Structures are given as C-alpha cells and as structure tokens.
Amino acid sequence: MLVVWNILIVLLTVAGMELFATFAHKYIMHGWGWGWHRSHHRPRSGWFERNDLYAVVFAVVAIALIALGTAGMWPLQWIGAGMTAYGAIYFIVHDGLVHKRWPFRYIPRRGYLKRLYKAHRLHHAVKSREDCVSFGFLYSPPVEKLEATLKRRQSATPGAAKGPGDAAPVTPRES
Template identity: 70%
Template structure:
C-alpha cells in the first residue's frame, strides 16, 4: 500500500510541477527573473544559456528533498522524485523536441507533440518579455486560441500606437498654434 501512496505522490508532484513551472515562467522568468530567462529568447550560441540556471535551481531543490526524505522525512523523497521526473520530461519535450538542443532534429507533424511545439513557437513569436502566450511546458491551450490572442494583442497594440500617434500630433499642432 505504501508503494501506491509513493507512486501517487510522484504523479501528483509532476502535475503540480506543471502548475508551478507555468506560474514561475509567467511571473518570475518573464518578470523579475528576466535577466536569466532573456537568454532563452535570444539565439543561443554554444551548448548552454543563462536560462539553464533555472533547471539547476529546481534540480538542487529536488536533490535536497530526496536527501531529507531518505533521512527519514517521508514523503519528501517522493516529492523530489516527482520533481526529477518532471525535469526529465521538460528536458525531453522542451529542450529536445521544441528547441532541438539534441544532435538530431524532429518536428512533429500531428497530435499532442505538434501542439506543444507550435504553442511554444508562438510563445517565442513575441519579442521581449511582455505579451507572450503559452507559459506551460507540458500543457498548452489550443493553438488556435493562442493565435487569436496574439492577433488581438497585435490589433490592440496597433490601435494604441495609432491613438498615441494621434495624441502626439494633436499636442504638436497645439504647440504650433501657441
């Protein structure tokens, strides 16, 4: 029975890590942690990027949990194991499939992996840290919804620039009249 509990803890942790990673990606990596994550949104030169430090931080936390758990603090080792499994899945899907950091290339043509691939490509379609879509790694909203969101933001941004341009023109005309 304990083996069942431990397995459920590992699986539950994988699901929770997707939620934690999505929130961390949106509010930390695209927020105050942009200094590390910025390297992930620019062309990579070499094997590593500064963004990889996030994986090191999560790995260190998983190692610490496994160490405390094996020292007698159940179920921490199973939470750490779930984090490790999530990290392996992340490495395979995000780094391997989406960003092709492996020595072979594979672009999925259909199904779940194509959806992940396209959603993450849409995430990188926006320059900078603002206005991105799809912050998840193993789950993404439907691609059509992400495309609609990007189109709506682009249209809103274009209208905003137009309104700002109109206001600047009006201000300049007012200054000329004075």
C-alpha cells in the same frame, strides 16, 4: 500499499510542477527573473544559456528533498523524485523537441506533441517579456486560441509585442 502512495505522490508532483512551472514562467521568468530568462528568447550561442540556471535551482531543490526524504522525512524523497521526473520530461520535450538542443531533428506533424511544439513556437514569436502566450511546458491551450490572442495583442497596440531592438514577431513554421 505504501508503494501505491509513493507512486501517487510522484505523479501528483509531476502535475503540480506543471502548474508551478506555468506560474513561475509567467510571473517570475517573464517578471523579475527576466534577467536569466531573456537568454532563452535570444539566439543561443554555445551549449548553455543563462536561463539554464533555473534548471540548476530546481535540481538543487529536488536533490535536497530526496536527501531529506532518504534521511527519514517521508514523503520528501518522492516529491523530489516527481520534481526530477518533471525535469527529465521538460528536458526531453522542451529542450529536445522544441528547441533542438538534442542531436535529433523531429518536428511533430499531429496530436499532442504538435500542439506543444506550435504553442511554444508561438510563445517565442514575441521576443520581449510582455505579450507572450502559452507559458506551460507540458500543457498548452488550443493553438487556434493562442494565435487569436497573439494576433489581437499585436493589432491592438502596434509595436507592443516588440521590445526595444527586437525583431518583429514571426509566425511559427511547421517545416
């Protein structure tokens, strides 16, 4: 029965991490943590960007939880395992599929992955920290809703979707 609880804790942690990551992305990364996250909204030169420091911070927390859990503080190791699983999914989907930081070049044509891909491309259509849409990594609202929100924001305040020195927002390509 303990195995079932441990699996449930891992799965709930993965779901909880999506909620936390959405909040952190919107209010921390696009707020006071923009100094690190800005690099993610600029063309990358090289393998790493300053934004990768967020992954390091979350990895350290997960490692600490696993260490505490294996030292007897159940269920911390399973929470750390859930954080690690979320990080792996994030790394594959976000860094690999969306941002092409993996050697494969796959662009989904339908279904869930296409929705995630397009939603994140819409998030990056705005180069500043304001007026972005879709802050989740594994969940996104319907793309049509995101496009309407982005269009409404851009037409309501011409130039508001751009930061100083930023290029005009672009519509994501499906190619």
